[in-house]
Amino acid sequence: MAVIRQRSNGWTYQISWYDENGKRHYKTKGGFKLRRDAAAAAQEVELYHQKDGFQKEDTPLMLYIRKWYKLYKEPHIAERTKLSYLKSFAYIEQFFANKPMGGVGTDQIQEFINDLGKGKGVFHGHPHAKESVDKVRTHLSAVMKHAVRDGIYRFNPVEGTKVTFANAAKSERDKFLNLDNQKKLSAYILDNFTPKYFIYAFAYTGLNTGLRPGELFGLTWDNIDMKKQIIHVVQAWDYTTTFDFIPPKENHKRDVSITPKVVELLKDLRKHQMAHLKNPRNFVFLTYLGKVPSPVTTLRQFKQLQSASGIPDDDRVSLHGMRHSHASLLLYQGVNIKSISERLGHKDIQTTMRVYAHVLDEMKDRDDALIQQILEKEFG
Known part of the structure; x- marks a missing residue:
């Protein structure tokens, strides 16, 4: 104008x-x-x-977003954070396409958030969790704050929106296998292990290390020291955007000890691969066709593995649930929380305490009873 x-x-x-x-x-x-x-x-x-x-109100939303990202975000954020932004922008582009800034207001953004969370419209059949929707909303809000400073909007149109989602996220209590179910799953894997199918070694390694799914997918044989029984966690596999190696979360590289039984299974897996598969990038876990397994395929097979182990439907967990199961077991067994935090690759001990607050609360109740017993025994 x-x-x-x-x-x-x-x-x-x-x-x-x-x-x-x-x-x-x-x-x-x-x-x-x-x-x-x-x-x-x-x-x-x-x-x-x-x-x-374009006049400013006619500038396509995605053109403005890309310019903002290149100038103000990309040079200053870590690789993993970049992937998070790019994933959000892919959802935004899927919904808004070439829509101009002038046609994107609070109502349109709320409709986008609703469809993303409920799995409707262009996202039909693919609802997203509350945490995912909230992250996309946060990224879009940052863009719109800059658009306000540019004079394109009088106020941030994202501020009046609310996050919606299909189902409430599972409580942390429901995300891990209890000790009995972990034993069932481990026993089934050891009794039925076959190196042709990666899921056996994948699940057993996950339960025994607490590695994130992306870290498991990204393992290569040179990351594993069989003699010292150590996994060097130096990378992860990005299975959503680049389909390539990326640094571990928070760039937290670490060494994770493994048991002799994990080493035994991995050796058998390695022997089978060398005899039957081409593996130019040296991956630890490959499908029987020699491909990097997809999360969808892996989750389906992992759920089948839990079912075959006799774990009830309501108790079965996701791939990330192996990590929670591992950490919860160590906490219940009295392992120092700082050691657990380092093993999991958390940014700090506060993250571990926040994620596993439910376990710590249960342990406090148990410890209160133990303290009472000790005092009564020693002092009457």
Whole structure:
């Protein structure tokens, strides 16, 4: 929109536009005797520039997002965080396509959030968890705050929206296998182990190490020291965006000890691979066709493994549940929480305490009873 002002030498107009790279340009011209002459001239210039560029409200949302990300985010964030932003932007582009900024308001954003969380519209059949929707909303809000400063919006249109989702996330209490079910699963794996199918070694390693699923998928044979019984966690596998190696979360590289039985299973797996599969990138876990397993396939097989082990439907967990199961077992057995935090690759001990607060609460109740017994025994 043109700005028309009266000056000492007549009327003046100023217009602005964005080129195809998102760069903003200005043009000012004065000396018009009448206001309508300045307005008409401004309109003519605006129409000319609209052929090759955009007025700010006509700038496509995704063009603005990409420019903002390149300038203000990409140079300053870690690789894993970059992937998180790019994933959010993919959802935004899937919904809004080439929609201009002027057509994206609070109502449209709320509709996007609703569809993403409920798995409707372009996301049909793929509802997203509360945490995922909230992250996308946060990323979009950051973009819109900048758009407010650019004068495209008077206020941030994301601020009036609410996160919606299909189902409440599982409580932390429901995310792990209890000791009895862990023993069932471990026993079944050892009794039925076959190196042809990766899921046996994958699940057994996950239960015994607490590695994140991405860290398990990203393991290569040179990460494993069989003699010292150690896994060097130096990378993960990005199975959502780049389909390549990325640093572990928080770039927290670490060594995780493994038991002789884990080593035994991995040796058998390695022997089978060398005899039957091509493995140029040296992956530890491959399908029987020599491919990196997908999370969907792995989860389906893991659920089948739990079922065959005799674990009830309601007690079965996701791939990430192996990690929670491992950590919860160590906590219940009295392992120092700092050691557990390091083993899990958490940023700090506070993260471990927050994630496993339910276990710590149960342990406090148990310890209170133990303290009472000790005091009564020693002092009457």
